[in-house]
Amino acid sequence: MAALPIHGASLLFLRMPPNASLHGVAVDHLMLWNLAALLPCFVAAQAWIIFAMVRRKKAAVLKTYSHLVERLLLAAFCAMYLWMAITAQHLWAVNRFEGASAESMQVEVVGQQFQWYFRYPGADAAFGIARPSLVNAAAGNPLGLDPQDARGADDIVSSVLVLPLGREVDLRLRSLDVIHGFFIPAMRLKENTVPGLVLHVHFTPIAVGTYPILCSQVCGSGHARMQAQLRVVSPDAYRQWLQQHAKEHSR
Structure with missing residues (x-):
């Protein structure tokens, strides 16, 4: 098999073989960007859970901050998934809804x-x-x-x-x-x-x-x-x- 350029990030996060198709570059980039966007949200959510467990004594103050953080995290997730849907839809349409060229x-x-x-x-x-x-x-x-x-x-x-x-x-x-x-x-x-x-x-x-x-x-x-x-x-x-x-x- 011919040697292909290996993208370290692709192999690290996706565990996928090196890409060998023209449209695969866009697919890999989309998946990597999605993971990069999800990672901070995941870390923030877990950090907030740990913080809430540690600060149980200050329940009143924690409740006020909790509602604020929950709304911010929910807004971030909604915005992120909307962005994912728009970018993924375009890539999906290119390969599924648009026909191949006449010379294919x-x-x-x-x-x-x-x-x-x-x-x-x-x-x-x-x-x-x-x-x-x-x-x-x-x-x-x-x-x-x-x-x-x-x-x-x-x-x-x-x-x-x-x-x-x-x-x-x-x-x-x-x-x-x-x-x-x-x-x-x-x-x-x-x-x-x-x-x-x-x-x-x-x-x-x-x-x-x-x-x-x-x-x-x-x-x-x-x-x-x-x-x-x-x-x-x-x-x-x-x-x-x-x-x-x-x-x-x-x-």
């Missing part, structure tokens, strides 16, 4: 107990139709691709998510059975796959390497085994990988 590459992510599948459109840049009634992993059709649909004839299905460095990718997520949580910690990316829905999330990888893909929703007895890998490679290496898999698929 399309990849489908499918969750099924207890496996992740990744489908790439072929040369026609279109996904073929997938039908639940045709799902048959033993027969080599884990996603239920319709053989009668010509658009799916060149689709590539992989158990590893391979992406080119520096290019935005638009993931369309769906599930074949229960709710799964598609989670790539290094990309600061988490989104559920929900049966009957197709959800989208987009990001841009900025560091070559291999990163774990996890399931963040308890989806059954094999939940802990539901893992995969994201491999971010150079654009040339990605083209070679795509060509190789296209040849294997056409055999």
Whole structure:
């Protein structure tokens, strides 16, 4: 895995792996600022509790100060949470409510107990139709691709998510059975796959390497085994990988 710049504060407070996505920098900054804002309030609240326990004898004076401090702390918390909501909403909207660019590459992510599948459109840049009634992993059709649909004839299905460095990718997520949580910690990316829905999330990888893909929703007895890998490679290496898999698929 390529060496990434390590931000000491990020690792100290968040215990997160080094960021490897374009939007991850803003996510880390938001989380660190939130922690920095919460810390003084937490310390002040605990200090006031200790002070109140020690100064029990001066109950009348303490009661007057107590009401004042309570109002000040409540006002500080309200202002802080309002600021958090406004800043977080903007970042959330960029990744969830605003669509990916027209030049972004399309990849489908499918969750099924207890496996992740990744489908790439072929040369026609279109996904073929997938039908639940045709799902048959033993027969080599884990996603239920319709053989009668010509658009799916060149689709590539992989158990590893391979992406080119520096290019935005638009993931369309769906599930074949229960709710799964598609989670790539290094990309600061988490989104559920929900049966009957197709959800989208987009990001841009900025560091070559291999990163774990996890399931963040308890989806059954094999939940802990539901893992995969994201491999971010150079654009040339990605083209070679795509060509190789296209040849294997056409055999």
